[in-house]
Amino acid sequence: MNQLGLLADHYLLLATSIFAIGAIGFLTRRNLLAQLMSIELMLNATNLTFVTFNRLHVGNMNGQVFAFFVIAIAAAEVAVGLAIVLGFFRLRNSVHSDDADTLRH
């Protein structure tokens, strides 16, 4: 135990909770914007896990470099995802993901 009295388990438990909230939000919500935000929550939780495990290996930076790449990919994903939401809204005048059934009809 370090001088703060904190274990890595606390951080991992918090990251798991945030990931679970994000996953359930992604499954439950039918608003495309809310679903994209839930994906962001999950990516943030994984980043927290990466950084926590990196803290356990002092002197090794691989975990933080991985979190860096996750942030870069999340930024790209949000840009493309929001562009798709805008295009979908132009097509169907809705941001409800149940309306995305053009290929079915």
Next chain:
Amino acid sequence: MTIGGLYFICCAILALSGAFITVLARNPIRGAMGLLTTIVGIAGLFLQLEAQFLAAIQIIVYAGAVVVLFVFVILLLGADAVDGGGIGKAQIARAIGGFGMLAAVATATFLLVPEEMAKPLALPPSVLGHGSVASVGKQLFTVAVVPFELATALLIVAVVGAIAVARGRHSKKVVPLVANASNRMFGGPVHPRDAGRPIVSGGKQ
């Protein structure tokens, strides 16, 4: 309770409450503010975990770019972005299904992890320079230089793709030419948009 523990609890409450607001808010602008709260809380935890560079990147990229992009898109969509109605039966069923799935995964994890591995992980004492810009940058430009360059290509492709998708197809409008060139010069339409409209010169006859 040490100061570090208090700081952890504050950041954890920020992150968790923001996550709940993000998922539960019917108005997406409130969801975006919840996402911002979560991001700030997690950046605080990064600081505590000696990841100063990542904490700064987290604030700059997520709070500065991603949330602002969300807010812009919500502003563009206007009132259409807000969910109508309350929580329906289907949503409750989906939430129960999601909780069940996660509970199954958690149970499987607890059963599969051997006893000797399931002990508390203590954080080792910190070392000066762990997580600084210098150490992360050194790793980024030596070991991870190829993925780093590929990430730049990914970002370029994402920006071009986002522009191509969001702009949509523009039909070319045929602008009819005004018959009388001098009419067009003096008092006529100065913008192609006005080319089809009747020309009124000066307001006096």
